[in-house]
Amino acid sequence: MERVTQLEYDEERAADMLAVAETRDQAALARLFDYYVPKIRSFCLAAQPGANLMADDIAQEVMIRIWNKAHTYKPESASLNTWVFTLARNARIDYLRKNSRHQSDIDPEFLWQNVVDENADPFKDAQQKRDQERIKQGLDKLPKDQKQVLAKVYLEGKTHKEAAEELSLPLGTIKSRVRLALHKLTIYVKR
């Protein structure tokens, strides 16, 4: 029952996204704002606890990118949630780059754009949905310690090394937890 509702919500948002892209519908954008901004804010606060201003800035920036890049979003190559996650990730990197002591001249805009698959086909689309479902269900079943490390890396923006220092664990332990988790989620296949 719950899954059906979730799916309906996903479809509603996809329709809103289309309305933003095609008719520049601001009411649809406002609904996307209500859904995504709390998530983007907590994504930023995970990396910098208490930095509410930064979280507000980044959330607004992401919403502006959604508005400006609406026409470049391709539903067949990534889900809307994934697209927003990558926008939030890149905006957070960009913000930290411009405001940190370790300034960098690299423009992150150029570093992730090529991951977008331009030759998406229906077969891949189905494959992608399967992958997504597998990862989602697997994630719920992961042991706490593995999920904790994944959250450190993804949400808090820590490298494996930093996660090891913070949890006072050897780097090897962190690496093996991540590998085990990725293996269970069928993301990592040993070459």
Next chain:
Amino acid sequence: MINYHPSIETLTDYAAGSLPLAHSLCVSTHIEHCSECQQQIRKLEMLGTHLFEQAKTEKRRLDSLKDSFFQKLAELPEQDILKKEQTATEPEQSWKDEYRIPRSLRQFIKSSYDDLNWMRLSPSFKIATLYNEEGGAQVALTRVKAGAHMPTHTHTGDEITLVLEGAFSDESGVYRQGDFINRDASHKHKPIVTKDAECICLTVLDAPIEFTGWLTRLLNPLIRRHHPYSPH
């Protein structure tokens, strides 16, 4: 055929956005050549998406943030933005020479590797710094003539090498276009470029390399002076 890939840890940190930008630049250049790692990244991004979706959100009224957002939006000149987006995804241009510059490097190299400011360290070995991260890594291109030896050197920190053109080999293998090689401080190696063509590589050095040959040792002060970590 690409044989050397970033580790799963590196790919994960890249997909999560926690990898330093200089290293991300190398991963980004690698995946332009490697569909296998592209697939891996897509799945890692799906994982990030679910974590992002599941993160706890605080109950907080966001009305004023929403108002200020729509005000900002109203002030945006839409035309300009569309133009800017187009330049970010501009079509393939024609390059001055036979080399195609990877997309990830076009923010530094406009039309040809020749345009860079190359510093000659030996008759067959040149280096061009793309940029130095303040207190961080040095990002550079190296260009070595066909069949030439690179001086034996050790690393004082981590080094990532990404082969852009040509090929080279060392004690552990042969590296070709797109290969991603990560070396740490314990490595001492003596790369040789294959005889058929010159070799251009993207390198990220967390600390200066040190030449260990008796003559090339004279180059060390020069190398150190160009690395951001060096005490001036």
